[in-house]
Amino acid sequence: MSVTLNRIGLARDAYKGAATTLCAGCGHNSITNHLIKALYELGVEPHRLAKMSGIGCSSKTPAYFVDSAHGFNGVHGRMPALTTGAKLADRDLIVLGVSGDGDTASIGLGQFMHLIRRNLDCTYIVEDNGTYGLTKGQFSATADVGSVQKRGTVNTYEPIDLCTVAITLGGTFVARSFSGDGKQLVPLLKAAIAHRGVAVLDIVSPCVTFNDHEGSTKSYEWVKEHEEAIQDPSFIPYYEEVQVDYEPGTTTDVRLHDGSHLVLRKLHELDHDPTDRAAALKVVEDGRRTGQLVTGLLYVSPEAEDFSTREKLPEQPLRDLGEDDLRLTRGQFAEVMSELA
Amino acid sequence: MSDPIVNDLTFQAATVNGSGSQSSNSVLMRAIFKMGIPVAPKNIFPSNIEGLPTWFQIRVSPEGYMARKGDPEVLVALNPATWAADLKGVRPGAAVVHEAAYSTANAREDVFYYPVPFTQLAKTKIDNDKLRKQLLNMIYVGVVAKLLDIPLEAIEHGLKRHFQAKPKAVPINLDAVKVGMDYWDENLQKQDAHRLVPMQGKTDGLILVEGNQAAALGCLMGGCTVASWYPITPSSSLCEYIGTYADRFRVDPETGEKRIAVVQAEDELAALGMAIGAGWAGARAMTSTSGPGISLMAEFTGLAYYAEVPVVIFDIQRIGPSTGLPTRTSQGDLAFVYNLSHGDTKHLVLLPGTVEECYSFARDAFDLADRFQTPVFVLSDLDLGMNLWMTKPFEYPEQPFDRGKVLDAAAIEKLQGDWGRYRDVDGDGVTYRTLPGTDHPLAGYFTRGSGHDEDARYTESGEAYARNMDRLTRKFETARSAVPAPIVDAKGSPVAVIAFGSTVNAVEEARVRLREGGLEVDFLRVRALPLSKAVTDFVRDHERVYVVEMNRDGQLYDLIRLHLPSDLVGRLSSIRRYDGQPIPADAITRPILELEAVPAS
The missing domain is CATH 3.40.50.970 (Thiamin diphosphate (ThDP)-binding fold, Pyr/PP domains)
Known part of the structure; x- marks a missing residue:
C-alpha cells in the first residue's frame, strides 16, 4: 500500500495522536480529524507546533493529534496566558489553542478577551457545545435563550456570542463553523493557522451525551437545519499557484500575510465583505434575530501587527538568547552603579 | 544650650500626600549622604494619590544603622491634620520646624520650636505660579540645612542628583531653598542640640x-x-x-x-x-x-x-x-x-x-x-x-547561566528517543525536559496539571501518582542544600536570635545594644526555605532562641518548630511585630531583656 506524503515528507499518520477518550460521536472528535487533515495538508512541521489547552472535554483533544508535538494542558480558562507566554518565548512556534465554551466564555472570558486585544499570533479554537460535559450537563454561557437542558430546564440567560466578542475587541480573524462541516472547516483551519495574528474559530460541536436532544440549539439536528453558510471557502497555500479562474463577482479573495489565499465563494444573496467590521457584527446579529447559525469567515484583517511584532521582539527567539545578549556589559553595569552613588 | 548631639538623629517630614515633598526629602537625604554621613530613609505613605498624610524619615547615625528608630528628633510639620500627633511623637529636646500658622499655645515645653511662615513665603518669594506648591517644600530644605549645618554645596549636590534627568529644575529649586536659608538667617536662631558634621570613611564608595x-x-x-x-x-x-x-x-x-x-x-x-x-x-x-x-x-x-x-x-x-x-x-x-x-x-x-x-x-x-x-x-x-x-556596589556575575537539565535534538538522538520527561535518571528527583521547537520527532511530550506517569502520559493510577509525588519530595530535598544557606554569627552565647528578611537591620542593632548591656546574643539569619540543617544545629547549640519576625502568628517560628526534633522545640520563643512599620531595634531588645531577666528555674 502506498502512503501519500505531504510536502515535508510526512504521512498523515504523523499528525495523529493518542486514541480519543471522548464519547463516540462527539463533535470534538470530528474537529480533531479536521485539524489532522489541515495540519497534514499544510505540511506543518510537528516540532514547531505547540498545542495548548485549558480544562474540559475540548481541552483534552490536543492529546489526540500530532503526538510528536509539545502540548500543554494547563488550568481552567487560562490557556490564553500560557499561550501568550509560550509565543513570547519562541515566536517561531505555531501555537494552537483548543478550548471550549465553558473554558472560554465563562472562567476564561477575561483572558480570551485580552489575548484578542493583543492580537497574539495563534489559532484559538472554541469547541462550542453549549454545555459542561465533564461535570454532566450544566448550561454554559453560550447556550441560547430558550435552549432546553437534558433535564428539562430552559435557559433564560443571554448567550455570550464569542464571535461578536472577538470582532468587537479587534480580533483579526474571526470565523464560525460546525464540526460536521469539514468542507468549510478544513480551509478555515488552514487559513487560521496561516494568518499572522489571533485567529478565533467558534466551532459548534454537539455534545452527544448531554446536549443533542430536541430543544437544544447545539444539537446535530438543529445545526443541520439552521446553519447558514455565507461562503464556500478554499485555501491556497503560499507555496501553490492560484490556478482556478473564478467567475468575476462570485468570490472574495483574502490574501493572508504569508502569501496564502483564502478564496470565498459566495453562497448567499448577502454580499459579505469580511474586511468590514461593522458588517461582520451585523451578519452575526441578523442570524441571531432570524434564528440562523451563520457560519463562514466573518471578519479578517490580514496585515494587522501581531503582538510579537508590536513588542519589537527580535527574529531570534527570546529563549535562545544567552549571557552576551542579555547581561549588561561590564561597562554598562559600572555605569548603573555609578549613577546610584 | 546643651552639648551638641552630632550625626545621630531621625529627621521626619510630615506633609500631605501629592504636595511634592518627596523631592525635598530626597534632596535632604542625598545632601546628608554627600557629607559622608550614613542615612537610612523610610517613606511612610498612604494608599492615596493626593490629600492624605504622609511622612518621610531619614535616620542618621554614625554607625550606619539602617533600622527604623521611630520618634524623631527633628520634625518638619507641614500638615495641619497631623500637627498635634506629630508634635506628640517627637523626643524631648527635638527641633520642631512648623508652619508658623500652627498653634503652639499649650504645646509641649520640652522641645524647640522654629516657626516658619511657609505659605506666606511661598506666596511672596516664589514667582513660579505653577510650581509654587512643590517649591514650598524646598523652603524647608533651606531651613533644615541651616538648622543642622548642612553646607550649601551638599544641598546643591542633592538637587543635582535628585533632578539628574531634568537639570533645568535645579536652579528653580535652589532659589526656593535659599528663601528658607534667608528666612533662617533673618529670623531664627539655633536652640536645640542636634547637628550634622561631615564624616570620613563611612559612606565611601557606597550606593543608594x-x-x-x-x-x-x-x-x-x-x-x-x-x-x-x-x-x-x-x-x-x-x-x-x-x-x-x-x-x-x-x-x-x-x-x-x-x-x-x-x-x-x-x-x-x-x-x-x-x-x-x-x-x-x-x-x-x-x-x-x-x-x-x-x-x-x-x-x-x-x-x-x-x-x-x-x-x-x-x-x-x-x-x-x-x-x-x-x-x-x-x-x-x-x-x-x-x-x-x-x-x-x-x-x-x-x-x-x-x-x-x-x-x-x-x-x-x-x-x-x-x-x-x-x-x-x-x-x-x-x-x-x-x-x-x-x-556596596553590586558585583558583576562571573558564572554563566545554569539552564538545568534540558535535552536538545542531538541528545535525544543519542538516547535514540529513549527518554521520559519525568524519569528520575540521576536519582536526585530532577528530571530532563525538552523545549517545544526541538527539531526531533521524539522530543515532544505532553505537559499537564493532571495525573501523569514518568513518560508524561495521562494516568489516574494511584501508584504512579504517589511515585511522582515522592520524586517531587526527593527533588525538594536536593534543592534544600542548593538554596542560599543561613548566615550564622555565633560567639558561644547561650542566647540567640533567628530572623529573616529586612528585620536583619533591627536585629543587628539590637545585638549591639544588648552587648552594651552585657548580653551577647548569637544570630542566625534564614535566607531561604526549605530550612537548612544548619538551623537545627544552631538551635541545638543554644539554650534560648528568639525568633523575630513581622507577622502576627509567628510564621517562621512555626516553620522552625515543625523542622526541629521535638526535644529542641521548647528552646524557641517568638517575638512578633505587626503594626505595618519596619521593626525598630527596641522591639527586639525589650522582650529579650524581659524574658532573660526571669531567673532560670
Missing part, C-alpha cells in the same frame, strides 16, 4: 538603591526575557525598573528590537500564566506581585509545581489579609507562599534581607528555577523594596 530596583537589575543580569506583571503596591516598581533598564540595555540601537518582553497583564492570574508559558517554552520568565496577587496565583503555582515548569515569582510583601494596609510593610506571606496551591506543594522561597540580596537572589533565582524546574519565590517586603538603602 531600592530593593525593587536592585531586584530588577538582578532579573536582567539573570537573563530574564519575559516579565509579565499586574500593577500592585509595593511591587509595581520592580517591573517598571525592568522596563526602564531594558529600554536602555536590551534594545538594539539599529533595529529597535528588544531582547525582552515586559507585559502588563490583565490580572495576576494572567501575569503568572504568561511567565509559566514562557518558562515552559524555555525563556527565563518572572512575575512580581504582592499579597493579593499571590492569592490569585495559587492556582497557577500549583500547575508549575506539579507540571515542573521553571518560573520566578517576586512577592513584595505588604500587610494582609485581603487589601490590608496596602502601603505598610509585613512578613505575613511566608507560610502561605511556602505551600501555595491546593494539594501537597512546597516551594523554594528565597528571603533577601538586604538590597544586595535583592539583586543577587533575583539573579540566581533564574538558575534555581531552571535547575529544579519549579517556581522559585523571592520574598521581599515594602520596606526593603521601596526604600533606598546604602550598600
